[in-house]
Amino acid sequence: MTRPATAAVRGEGTIVRCSRFSVAIALTVALAPTPSHPGRAETRPLPISPAHPSRAETRPSPLPNPLGYVSDHAGVLDAEWKARIRSVCQDLERKTGVELVVVTVPSTRPYATAKDYGSALYERWGIGTAQQDHGLLVLAVAERRQATVTVGKGLLGVITPPTIEGIGNTYLEPAFRAGRYGEGLYRATVALAAVVQEIRVGEPPRSHLKGLGIFLTLLTSVGALWFLWWIARPDLRHPYGRLRRGEFWGSGQGGFGGNFGGFGGGMSGEGLK
Template sequence: MRVIPIVLAAVFLWAPSTLALDVPNNDGFVTDHAQVLTTQQESDLEGVLSLYKQETTNEIAILAIPSLEGEVIADFAVEVGRAWGVGSSENDNGIVIIFSLEDREIFIATGYGLEGAVPDIVAKGVIEEEILPHFRLEDYSTGLLAGVEALKLHIGGEYTAERYDRDQEGSLPWGYLIFFGIAFLEFLIAFLGRTKSWWLGGVLGAAAGLILWLIMSWWFALPALALFGFVFDFIVSKNHASHSSKWKKHGMIYWLGGGRGGKGGGFGGFGGGSFGGGGAGGRW
């Protein structure tokens, strides 16, 4: 069956790799390594975010970097949030806004505690409608302030998801389906990586294959997905075990790949919040 080599190739494309870009030290709520903000603009943003934390305990961190150096911005944003501990450890109420100047990419990552107030569709809408119009004019300060204010209003309940869902009726949101599919895959990686045995992936794969067999008459899906599940679970479980000592040392969780070795020193104001992969990204 030709499908099995294809499935195995797909598995090993997800195999662990050493990530190149280190998590930088943070300078406070705003860390501008891309040098796109003036001292006054950075100070103004810092003041807004500091006051917001005092009023609500919610923490929003901003990181501007020159380049992703080949990294996936969604993965890097989540890792930054975990490494810095944005949000309180009790409520996981943190948000990270990260953008790369060279790659012209931006991502908003939400902590576990704010995923309900800022679902992925809202994070996407804040990026597309509040931030990027200013970024395209190279007015990064105004874009970030507009994004922060919109996030605050959504968290406070004054804005709802319908604000960014006005034109979605009658059309299939393929971008969101793909994003949710990737988010589910990352959740599956995290779940399987924590299990002590690796046969569960094979069982889940076989179950998915059986469904396809019954619905689509694709009999080959059963053995192919069962094999895929076994190999996939083995890879993520082995990688999780090999990095468990690093997680304990740094207080971070990785779904795939090696540690970056970065540390979020400097500013001591973040409260140890955690991130699970919620959020959305965009380009300008």
């Protein structure tokens, strides 16, 4: 698994100030190993916690074990929200190959920040494919009411800092402020899935799309903004009900139309089950 480097939203990070706490929304980027240093990650000139290989070999890992698409180690999600998030993640991987994992933890200890914790967890769990690294990790820290998103290198052209900032400000910040972790994480999960829904991991790039990068990026951004507006409509008590009924994400549109059913198993060589 590659070692992630980190990059923050809006320069060094976006902090949304609230009356009694702050919600930090950050973008963490996972990069591939460099040819000159096989097995080591390419890094950018950003603050990264120093590695201690000798300690890692002799001490138990402070990171929790994966529990599937949703690992609620902080105990802040009820069964219904877990099932909804799992269904979206499961459908996303089945249709696109993108692996999206949602994790809650009580605190970031022994790491200094949520970004550092998310980077370490992304690497430890091996999220995303080994070849193209199409993975997404949404991490919520209950103690600080913070969230961070770790993005695999294969998704860097699609999941951008403005995308993360918009999702954080629209869904995570207001929900976390009210203590509704399940709702916020579910909305953020669906929004991320909508942005990457056209990706097909393992498909070779099509030559006739060369030169259309800027156009496709703009088109994706406009579509994502429209989707974010739609699911933020205040007149919908459960804005994702249409997803379950297939009224919005019909199979012909390549959406997720999940049934929000059960979930079982854990990490395997073929991904999360």
